Amino acid sequence: MTIARLYLSNDTSSKAAGADRLAKLLEEPTDVQLVRTSSRGAFYLEPMIERDAPSGRVAWTNITEADLEHVLAGQGGVSIDSIPYLTRQTRVTFANFGITEPLALDEYQSRGGFKGLEAALAMAPEAIIQELKVSRLRGRGGAAFPVWSKWEAARQTDADQKYVVVNADEGDAGTYCDRMVMEGDPFRLIEGILICAHAIGAAKGYIYCRQEYPAAARVMRAAIQKADEAELLELDGRTFSIEVVLGAGSYVCGEETALLESLEGRRGIVRAKPPYPAVSGLYQRPTIVSNVLTFATLPSVLARGGAWYASLGTEGSRGTIALQIGGRVKQPGLVEVPFGMTLRQVLEEFGGGMAEGAKCKAVQVGGPLGSLFPESKLDIPICYDAFANAGAILGHGGIVVYDDSTDMVDLARHFMAFTSDESCGKCTPCRIGSVRSRELLELIQRGGAQASDLALLADLGDTMKATSLCALGGRAPYPVMTAMEHFAKEFSSKLMRQS
Ligand SMILES: Cc1cc2nc3c(=O)[nH]c(=O)nc-3n(C[C@H](O)[C@H](O)[C@H](O)COP(=O)(O)O)c2cc1C
Ligand code: SF4
DSSP: OOOOEEEEEEEHHHTTTHHHHHHHHHTOTEEEEEEEEEESSSSGOOOOOOEEEEEEEEEEEEEGGGGGGHHHTOSSEEEEEHHHHHHHHHHHHTTTTTTTTTTOOHHHHHHHTTTHHHHTTTHHHHHHHHHHHHHHOOOOSOOBBBBHHHHHHHHHOSSOOOOOEEEEEEOSTTTOOOHHHHHHOOHHHHHHHHHHHHHTTEEEOOOOOOEOOHHHHHHOOOOOOHHHTTTTTEETTTTTTEEEEOOSSOOOSHHHHHHHHHTTSSOOOOOOOSSSSSTGGGSSSSSEEEEEEHHHHHHHHHHHOHHHTTSSSSSSBBSSSEEEEESSSSSSSEEEEEEEOHHHHHHHHIIIIITOOOEEEEEESSSSGSSSSEEGGGOOOHHHHHHHTTTTTTTTTTEEEEETTTOOHHHHHHHHOOOOOOOOOSSHHHHHHHHHHHHHHHHHHHHHOOOOHHHHHHHHHHHHHHOOOOOOOOOOOHHHHHHHHTTHHHTTTTTTOOO
């Protein structure tokens, strides 16, 4: 009997698209071996089943129960290499996605896994930091700080204990790439953590994982156990310990110092900086807090060299960026591309343009603190400098597209209400400013505001930007102020008519 090896994603988004239902149906045929892989991130094609063919993998997309007989008979399907959404990407951090089984350590190793750690272990810590300097890798958590610089500070600070903390709190609306890494390629994250630990001299690591990600936490714990059993956690003469801790369920706990407070068992309140965590972080010890993607990129940088990584992208933004396209587009999903494509190109080439019958009104990049771009401003290159010059942020690479049915005043109100709910309350501009801004937006929405209220809202926004302690309060005015700038008529049309 010939056994057909079929591949079906086990990712949470794929399950939401119906992957588990298909898996159940495939339990019965005895001539089928089903492998639950990570997802390729082309969520608009899911559920998708793949099968080995002499020329590579063949995929059946958007399949229903009725299509299974064709899959089992090997009829139809399209070559994975003929899907432009997948072939046009440059996959570095997401190279294994859709291909490997997340917890199959041998598969990870057979695709070059742990080669980056091997290279790092053969180098002096200072040489690793130098390699990162050459790579010009910047943190992927939002602030885009050069990775080598934090590591050098942690390395050079004397302490009885140092820590590595993975920020896996992923709170931005429209982002899910950290979850995908944890669910889909957990050994890559572990490898990145170990490289960092060796470079700074840490003996303990934590993964602060968003509480709403139970599958990610489960896969990570299982992968840590497997890595331990395979003695891969033996580092610099001791066993490196990695603990997965569930987050407290608050957006601000993604801010690195609030995260450390939470990890120490207290309420997630932002700490004043300096001192920076790299010098005095968890339990006042040098701590590298970095995003999941930052750690997950390290194995490739170390295995292939900093110069190779720096050859991708643009002058100030080297390497690749994981973009998560969502909202009113035809083809939502994750793409990894070198920095430099324009927002419009990404939305057209990967997003497939607007959903049937929808017209683009605005695009928000970077989560609830990100600026809103009107359709006319989409020719901006996706890189840190261009976004900073436009008063925008790339944040965690989430792109949400709004259509022309969107009420921009209500959208602005929604984001400010989010900040007022999530503010940690430590500083006045954010604690009070976000509530007053929300109230003003509610007043405008009710038709009870005057032109002077718009001026007051803008003034309040400027104060929050200039004086908030962290980026929650400091960035919260941006979606509101960009909505006011680009959709001014919508705001003025809601003002109270003067008699
Ligand atoms: C309100 C707020 C929420 C944040 N949430 C996250 C998050 O969910 N994940 C993340 O990696 N960084 C988040 N950050 C950024 C972190 O403070 C920090 O810059 C980041 O973890 C550093 O990692 P990197 O060096 O890899 O960029 C947030 C910042 C703020 C102000
Ligand atoms: S800006 Fe907001 S979230 Fe940040 S420290 Fe101040 S009150 Fe807390």
